[in-house]
Amino acid sequence: MKSQNQPAISPARDAAIQILYRVMSSAAHSDDLLHSPAVNRLSPEDRNLTTALVLGVLRWQSQLDAVMRPMLQRPDAELHPAALLALRLGIFQLLHMDRIPPHAAINESVEMARDNGAPHAAGMVNAILRRVQREKESPKRTPLIVTMTPEEQAHPEWLITRWRKNFGTAATRRIATYDQQEPPSGQLYTPEEGLPQIDDGSRAIAEITAAAVPNPKRILDCCAAPGGKTAVLAIRHPQAEIIACDISPKRLEAMRKRMDRSESTKHVKTLLADMTAPPAELQAGKFDLILCDAPCSGTGTLSRNPEIRHRLRQSDLPRQADRQKAILNQALLLLAPGGRLIYSTCSLEPEENLEVVNAVTTGSHRTIDLTSLLPQSVSAAAIDGTLRTLPGTQPCDGFFAALLETSPAE
Numbered sequence: 001m002k003s004q005n006q007p008a009i010s011p012a013r014d015a016a017i018q019i020l021y022r023v024m025s026s027a028a029h030s031d032d033l034l035h036s037p038a039v040n041r042l043s044p045e046d047r048n049l050t051t052a053l054v055l056g057v058l059r060w061q062s063q064l065d066a067v068m069r070p071m072l073q074r075p076d077a078e079l080h081p082a083a084l085l086a087l088r089l090g091i092f093q094l095l096h097m098d099r100i101p102p103h104a105a106i107n108e109s110v111e112m113a114r115d116n117g118a119p120h121a122a123g124m125v126n127a128i129l130r131r132v133q134r135e136k137e138s139p140k141r142t143p144l145i146v147t148m149t150p151e152e153q154a155h156p157e158w159l160i161t162r163w164r165k166n167f168g169t170a171a172t173r174r175i176a177t178y179d180q181q182e183p184p185s186g187q188l189y190t191p192e193e194g195l196p197q198i199d200d201g202s203r204a205i206a207e208i209t210a211a212a213v214p215n216p217k218r219i220l221d222c223c224a225a226p227g228g229k230t231a232v233l234a235i236r237h238p239q240a241e242i243i244a245c246d247i248s249p250k251r252l253e254a255m256r257k258r259m260d261r262s263e264s265t266k267h268v269k270t271l272l273a274d275m276t277a278p279p280a281e282l283q284a285g286k287f288d289l290i291l292c293d294a295p296c297s298g299t300g301t302l303s304r305n306p307e308i309r310h311r312l313r314q315s316d317l318p319r320q321a322d323r324q325k326a327i328l329n330q331a332l333l334l335l336a337p338g339g340r341l342i343y344s345t346c347s348l349e350p351e352e353n354l355e356v357v358n359a360v361t362t363g364s365h366r367t368i369d370l371t372s373l374l375p376q377s378v379s380a381a382a383i384d385g386t387l388r389t390l391p392g393t394q395p396c397d398g399f400f401a402a403l404l405e406t407s408p409a410e
Ligand SMILES: C[S@@+](CC[C@H](N)C(=O)[O-])C[C@H]1O[C@@H](n2cnc3c(N)ncnc32)[C@H](O)[C@@H]1O
Pocket: 202, 222, 223, 224, 225, 226, 227, 228, 229, 230, 245, 246, 247, 248, 251, 273, 274, 275, 276, 293, 294, 295, 296, 327
């Protein structure tokens, strides 16, 4: 999609539609695109508006489409991407952004469709947005479905169904509500000078890991990039040898740069490694402490990464679990006798969490209750000796953590 960037479209909306198109048409992440040089060049106000538009449209996409589709002449017709995104952006502003004057939302959406390759759809975009505005003003005509809360409707139905089964209706509503807002920060920990700026849930995992072994000599971070938790480990254990691995060369390089930026993390060694088959250099000596922060579906982070809900399929979960088991199995083999390992994910799904841990723990490894390692602010999220935060129930993203130990006799 190519924008002529006519003056009729504000820089923020122009950036937003380009990012939404990239997210829709590739595997790109909104978070990466919102921190790209093109967005960094915008004024602070425009950057904020771009972020609000992109994340808002991705969070509310199902609702926006449910409002728009019945208003189309052919509700099942495939729309030109520019028309679809201009409509989503326009409806989002009309329904969720009181501070935007309706005429600005409508007129700029029409221009966005026109300038991005869908001039034929400009009239349709205009007509639909005007109708949405009229129906908003007489709410009895708004065609919203009411079997689920609007926040739940903004998620795939299969996800809401499984959360209701696993966590109950009230907790599911809290998760869905949390996912539709900016995530809170600074609720679990007070900021500490020198520590990396990471979200509270990630900080909790890093702090629990750091506290799991008093004076570790060798630490392995298996799936480490972009390195937020590694940095906390390096600061908490400055004397330890730390190796941080990742399978992605690009993410590893970004992590290396991040580690080099601070004296307290420069000593971290970074290593390109597929942890389902660790390279020989990792086998040379065992580790007292391992963090296995496995790749996962990310269903605990939908507020931060709203596009995940549109990409994830239920059938992805068993594949995620197979990879997690393969990584955790290998990581446990690298643990020294008496050594400890934290297995963590930012998923809410049992298949990726406790079921993975239960599948790999054999006679020589056991799970230990990690409650005593938790900060007071999340101690209520300890269940059967593991940590399971639920967005909205705890004031942070959803995380799982379990502590495993190798028997000393091994
Ligand atoms: C949840 S993220 C890690 C976040 C990181 N611990 C932090 O706090 O910044 C998972 C990481 O695992 C990496 N990964 C995926 N498969 C892997 C594998 N087989 N071996 C090693 N790393 C892998 C991904 O590239 C990704 O960077």
